[in-house]
Amino acid sequence: MAIRSETYRAVLHQYGLQPQRIEQRGKAAKVYTDRGIFALKMLDGEQEAAAIWQSLHYYGRHCPPVYWTRHRSLFAAEGGRLYYLHAWQDGEARAREETVRAFFHGLSRLHRATVRTVEVSEEEVAAYRKQKKEEWQRERTVWEERIEQYETAWYMSPFQLQCCTYFHEVMRAYLFAEDQLTAWEEALQETKQWRVAWVHGKARLSHYVAPYWISWERAHWNSPVYDLIAALRVHVQTLPPLGQEWMRGMDEYEKELPLSAGERAFLYSHLAEPRGFVRCLEQYEAAPRKERNERKYVAALQRCYFAFKNMEAIVMHLVQRDAARQQEEAIKHEEPEQGDDSG
Numbered sequence: 001m002a003i004r005s006e007t008y009r010a011v012l013h014q015y016g017l018q019p020q021r022i023e024q025r026g027k028a029a030k031v032y033t034d035r036g037i038f039a040l041k042m043l044d045g046e047q048e049a050a051a052i053w054q055s056l057h058y059y060g061r062h063c064p065p066v067y068w069t070r071h072r073s074l075f076a077a078e079g080g081r082l083y084y085l086h087a088w089q090d091g092e093a094r095a096r097e098e099t100v101r102a103f104f105h106g107l108s109r110l111h112r113a114t115v116r117t118v119e120v121s122e123e124e125v126a127a128y129r130k131q132k133k134e135e136w137q138r139e140r141t142v143w144e145e146r147i148e149q150y151e152t153a154w155y156m157s158p159f160q161l162q163c164c165t166y167f168h169e170v171m172r173a174y175l176f177a178e179d180q181l182t183a184w185e186e187a188l189q190e191t192k193q194w195r196v197a198w199v200h201g202k203a204r205l206s207h208y209v210a211p212y213w214i215s216w217e218r219a220h221w222n223s224p225v226y227d228l229i230a231a232l233r234v235h236v237q238t239l240p241p242l243g244q245e246w247m248r249g250m251d252e253y254e255k256e257l258p259l260s261a262g263e264r265a266f267l268y269s270h271l272a273e274p275r276g277f278v279r280c281l282e283q284y285e286a287a288p289r290k291e292r293n294e295r296k297y298v299a300a301l302q303r304c305y306f307a308f309k310n311m312e313a314i315v316m317h318l319v320q321r322d323a324a325r326q327q328e329e330a331i332k333h334e335e336p337e338q339g340d341d342s343g
Helices: 002-013 046-062 096-114 122-151 158-191 224-235 249-256 261-272 277-286 294-334
Strands: 021-025 028-033 036-043 076-078 081-087 116-119 193-199 220-222
Touching: 002 021, 002 028, 002 036, 002 076, 002 081, 036 046, 046 081, 046 096, 046 193, 096 193, 096 224, 096 249, 122 158, 122 277, 158 193, 158 261, 158 277, 158 294, 193 224, 220 224, 224 249, 224 261, 224 294, 249 294, 261 294, 277 294
Parallel strands: none
Antiparallel strands: 021 028, 028 036, 036 081, 076 081, 116 193, 193 220
């Protein structure tokens, strides 16, 4: 820690700052000085530096103030690494529901500022769908082989029994995901268009300190849906039931940037895919039989299942919402026009 502290001091000297105290907060250092409190962050390379630079170009007013070195450089170099400095943001205390609402609203405003439509070919779309289907088929095969093996055992271990219990739900999720991916492909075959925006790359509540977004190192051009998928995958990793604010998050997002039918299908497909289960299965099978900690593996499998059920609740809420909207539209079109009955 002493070596890191000395490196930080050398970096801060380039900004003309003398630190009074330095606290490590994850990947950032919280720096106390007589001129205020700052966040100093180390980058992993030129690509991250380019992402920060472009993010400031596109979303400068949504980023906390970033400071230049005394040599008028956005990044300070020390020991072969790059660093940047911005104002430390603590954020204001808010109710959970209001925080989630503001998060989705802020994310949609970011995307709307840079969203653009690009042309896509049927070959590109078909290749992506094929790649995803093959990936899911490999995972299903792992499941099926393991379940067949477990069910022939005279006595199942607790982990094996849990796998058999979850099997049919997981298989249905793969089928739903594939159906949605097919719907996405069909939508793009018709329009030949797809929207991209400068996405955050690691959108999550901890990176939104209203009114600012922090940690832009993974920013890049991608579908706006990418940030939604990334955010929801992180925040479903909790015990069920998931708060209703997460169910309504997409409604808040679409007030600013409504999604197309193709974007919704892509979103639902990637949210629904079962994640983490196969890794649990493979780690369990790779462990020597005498060294397997059943409690540890069952707990890991249950965490996957809890996240899976939380995500399922979000997807089903969105699918039912879409169906209700379609029904309302159909009723509106079927209603006869009001005529004048006076003769």
